[in-house]
Amino acid sequence: MAWDEWEQLKADAATRSTQMQLNQYPADSGGGTPGADASADLKSDKRAWVKAGDGIKGLAEPIGPALTKLEDGQTGLDDAAGCQSAAAQKELYTSWSKYVRNVRERCKSLAGLLESSGHDLSKTDESLKSELDAIKSKYTDTQAVGGQSKER
Numbered sequence: 001m002a003w004d005e006w007e008q009l010k011a012d013a014a015t016r017s018t019q020m021q022l023n024q025y026p027a028d029s030g031g032g033t034p035g036a037d038a039s040a041d042l043k044s045d046k047r048a049w050v051k052a053g054d055g056i057k058g059l060a061e062p063i064g065p066a067l068t069k070l071e072d073g074q075t076g077l078d079d080a081a082g083c084q085s086a087a088a089q090k091e092l093y094t095s096w097s098k099y100v101r102n103v104r105e106r107c108k109s110l111a112g113l114l115e116s117s118g119h120d121l122s123k124t125d126e127s128l129k130s131e132l133d134a135i136k137s138k139y140t141d142t143q144a145v146g147g148q149s150k151e152r
Contacts (some may be wrong), residue, residue, distance in 0.1 A: 049118025053111040060107035067100055106139040 074093055077086055113131055 016090075023048065038104065046118040053113075053115035053146050056107050056114060057111035060104045063100060063104040063107075067097070067104075070097060070100065102139045108137060109135045109139075 070093070074090075077090060109145075111132075113135065115127060
């Protein structure tokens with residue numbers, strides 16, 4: 001392929017891609033808000049939002065029994081003062097217990113948000129994003145535990 005032919009192909013591709021269309025509507029030429037014609041045809045299925053929320057809620061359900069098993073595994077590990085491995089295990093348990101509880105609560109919060117989005121589609125993108133950001137900041141991941149050398 002000659003260099004000129006390659007340049008022509010690139011120019012043709014650039015010309016075709018400048019008028020991108022989604023769902024056969026022309027690109028928005030204004031200040032960001034779509035015209036009334038385009039937004040009037042926008043449809044959202046409430047059932048899809050509720051189904052997504054139910055799916056996320058379904059992720060939270062088995063966490064309860066998992067937490068119970070995690071707590072049951074701690075039986076008999078009362079005082080770890082004389083054993084470094086027991087102390088490390090207790091530290092790890094505390095970290096994982098908090099993490100798993102937060103995962104369950106995060107799933108419940110996100111499920112509720114998705115379900116309410118299906119019921120209340122009049123929310124703006126900004127308000128929905130701020131609610132998602134609130135969930136994200138509330139349930140930050142825990143710091144890594146174990147493996148760090150500790151001065152003893």
